Amino acid sequence: MTNVQIINKSRHQLPGYSTEHSSGMDLRANIDGPIVLKPLQRILIPTGLFIQLPEGHEAQIRPRSGLAAKYGVTVLNTPGTIDADYRGEIKVILVNLSNDDFTINDGERVCQMVIAQYTKVSLTEVELLEETVRGSGGFGHTGTN
Numbered sequence: 003m004t005n006v007q008i009i010n011k012s013r014h015q016l017p018g019y020s021t022e023h024s025s026g027m028d029l030r031a032n033i034d035g036p037i038v039l040k041p042l043q044r045i046l047i048p049t050g051l052f053i054q055l056p057e058g059h060e061a062q063i064r065p066r067s068g069l070a071a072k073y074g075v076t077v078l079n080t081p082g083t084i085d086a087d088y089r090g091e092i093k094v095i096l097v098n099l100s101n102d103d104f105t106i107n108d109g110e111r112v113c114q115m116v117i118a119q120y121t122k123v124s125l126t127e128v129e130l131l132e133e134t135v136r137g138s139g140g141f142g143h144t145g146t147n
């Protein structure tokens with residue numbers, strides 16, 4: 003378990019894992035009152051959370067499948083990236099892809115945050131890449147079912 007420091011300026015409890023095996027912590031909207039998101043409208047939602055990630059880690063802001071499946075509401079830039087050197091407030095870009103208005107209430111769980119380690123690489127420019135069976139096949143070249 004890696005310890006991460008966080009400042010909570012929201013009026014809600016600190017996020018946590020909902021089960022032992024959850025990878026994401028649900029984040030709550032920290033807003034003064036309900037906000038109506040019209041079809042195809044997007045909005046930046048504050049969380050009131052400020053995090054200090056250890057070097058080599060990032061936080062990924064991902065949609066909640068329930069909001070997506072039931073209401074067509076998702077995270078526009080999924081996965082949003084919170085950098086280890088970012089000290090600002092974590093915000094969530096939600097978009098309403100349904101034909102109906104969607105109301106966001108204060109304290110509503112609007113997304114989930116996954117903390118992940120990443121690998122830093124250096125790029126070496128070459129003329130040829132190692133051959134593989136797949137080669138350049140992709141984008142459904144093996145069929146779609």
Ligand SMILES: O=c1ccn([C@H]2C[C@H](O)[C@@H](COP(=O)(O)OP(=O)(O)OP(=O)(O)O)O2)c(=O)[nH]1
Nearest residue numbers: 063079082083084085086088091092093094095
């Ligand atoms: O969903 C998001 C995505 C980003 N951020 C914050 C943390 C991140 O470290 C910073 C910059 O994000 P990103 O690199 O994606 O934004 P950019 O458009 O490239 O802006 P910048 O030029 O500030 O890096 O904004 C959020 O709060 N929520």
